[in-house]
Amino acid sequence: MDQIEHKYIDVRGLKLHIAELGTGPSVVVFLHGFPEIWYSWRHQMVAVANAGFRALVPDFRGYGLSQLPPEPEKASFKDLLEDLLAILDFFSVPKAFLIGKDFGAFPANLFAVIFPERVSGVVTMGVPYIPAGSSSLFKQLPEGFYILRWQEPGRAEADFGRLDVKTVVRNIYILFSGSELPIAGEDQEIMDLVDPSSPLPPWFTEEDLAVYATLYEKSGFRTALQVPYRTLREDLSLTDDPRVKKPALLIMGGKDYFLKVPGMEDYVRSGKVKDLVPDLEITFLPEGTHFVQEQFPDQVNQLITTFLRKHTC
Template sequence: MEDIKHRTIKVNGINMHVAEKGQGPIVLFLHGFPELWYSWRHQILSLSSQGYHAVAPDLRGYGDTDAPPSVTSYTCFHIVGDLVALIDSLGVDQVFLVAHDWGAIIGWYLCLFRPDKIKAYVCLSVPYLPRNPKVKTVDSMRELYGDDLYICRFQEPGKMEAEMAEVGTAYVLRNILTTRKTDPPVLPKGEFGTGFNPDMPETLPSWLTEDDLAYYVTKFEKTSFTGGLNYYRNFNLNWELTAAWSGMKIKVPVKFITGELNMGYNLVKDYIHGGGFKEVVPNLEEVIVQKGVAHFNNQEAAEDISNHICDFIRKF
């Protein structure tokens, strides 16, 4: 870990913190919520030892990267703009892309808007879900799951931050990172409460040490969760902004990996395995379902994920 280098790069009007290691073809790693570059610590070490230059930024609003105050500074265009500028700053035309959770959503947008920048994409946990031209994203989720669905509860600026502050940063991170619930989280009104994981274990799982948790806590205590929550607050605005891409397919080569205990996997299982996913991502080459693994599969099954990434990108 001491050999991982850190620097700050000016991209798209903000300062972006980047962790990197190795030489060779670039593999760009995008983290999710509530995570950081650190979520890819195992993959950075593994890929860099196999002839790749691993690059993992803190995305806009996270960690040591700038967090603009305006909610609307977190649209898909802003974040993809950051990443295109980052790729350009690395002096290459194309990169391999690996992304998880919200990073995966941003990864799909990057492949949609700038497929010329991506050689191949290894996507974890969140499949490409094409834009519904008739219903806004959050409105659709509210219709399906009600107002207490976590995405709906995240919408009002400041409210969820206050609820999270009541239980504390360490509790929120421990609660979310250890969840093995497969249903989308529904949060009680007016309080974070047991949050994502009413069965939160007293001890951390083997793949998450107290030192790991402490790193996340230190960074989120500095920034709060606002930056990450602002991604959710732009779901409907992203829907409006991307109308011109309705019906477009993702053309880059893709490998998709999910844990069988990933939250929401059961809801999209038929779509993933029944041909719907392949229809909108015609170069979907492989779907991997990891037995007994939950949402944060890049950390829980780190070695397996690293091997899958290498096996796939070696083809290109």
């Protein structure tokens, strides 16, 4: 961890933070989810660097150590795609492997669709490929589900605002590490679903929590609530063919709550997802939940490095 370098680069008018490790000729770009930041990939950065690859891990705009956009409520998934292209150009990387977790899987897959010549392969975790803004899967969410609650302007802000930032991050990690969908009752908010006495997941320490809390105290949640939650239905039909035509690996926890989104488990286990990602391997970690890369880093690192070596020219 001490060897990780931290840089700030100018990207489309903002200073974005990039964590970097390794000097190999092949580059791996990691894209985090929510409430994650660059630190969420700490175990994987070390593993791919030791395997001879170069890891680049940005904090998305408005997240972590990256600058907040002047109008967070106008941030979009398209921004993430354009930022990623600018990052590759800044580091003179002609082609990279993309690894995305949670909503970071969206830009990883979409970038491979739009700029296939810049992508060697794609690894995603927690969320299968779902073309943004076009899937019926996100039209079947149960009432009170956290995504629906957080899409409502002001609602999450009021919910989060009752608690300090550290408690909000703690609660989200506890909720998202469960195997049940986070659904609030009519007289509840999402933060009410966590008993204050609930412990952190055993693989997530108080020291880890402190890192996240410190950075969210800096960035706040304005951009994070906009992207992904309030832009999930954004129209990103930027090409006629939505298929990912690169080698791909999907890693899912067998106990990931996201599999209980209506239609999601069938979409993955039946192989329907391969209609959109023809060259896709799917691996389940039976005891894994939504944060498999932090929960089972050794297993995930082995899967990633095997995939990278297999598809490195």
